[in-house]
Amino acid sequence: MPQIKAQGQIFTCEPGANLRQVLLKQGIALHNDRSQWINCRGIGTCGTCAVQIVAAGAVPLEMAVSAPQWRETTRRSLPPHSLTQDRRLACQTQVYGDIEVTKYDGFWGQGEQVRWLPQS
Numbered sequence: 001m002p003q004i005k006a007q008g009q010i011f012t013c014e015p016g017a018n019l020r021q022v023l024l025k026q027g028i029a030l031h032n033d034r035s036q037w038i039n040c041r042g043i044g045t046c047g048t049c050a051v052q053i054v055a056a057g058a059v060p061l062e063m064a065v066s067a068p069q070w071r072e073t074t075r076r077s078l079p080p081h082s083l084t085q086d087r088r089l090a091c092q093t094q095v096y097g098d099i100e101v102t103k104y105d106g107f108w109g110q111g112e113q114v115r116w117l118p119q120s
């Protein structure tokens with residue numbers, strides 16, 4: 001079972017689980033501030049579920065999570081997001097290996113200040 005570290009919690013999920021659904025089920029504050037009420041509920045259009053993901057085990061990131069598809073790439077190519085930023089949309093990401101998740105500030109999670117880390 002893949003292991004996820006986020007906001008000071010460590011938990012597992014089924015292989016292929018949707019990262020947004022798993023984080024919300026665990027009570028992780030995935031959406032910053034008012035975006036917890038104003039978001040697309042996981043259809044990949046609002047961009048407020050953006051997080052940074054790194055591989056935590058021996059499996060490389062490319063195998064630990066699904067590759068970005070056109071919906072995510074399209075949203076992340078639009079401001080305030082940028083494809084040059086190291087972010088993924090949790091609602092468009094399936095988890096297959098151990099990962100650590102970091103959330104940044106800003107309505108869309110597009111900022112540079114850490115909101116929460118994997119371990120805190």
Ligand code: FES
Pocket residue numbers: 020039040041042043044045046047048049050075089090091092
């Ligand atoms: S919840 Fe809207 S893009 Fe992920």
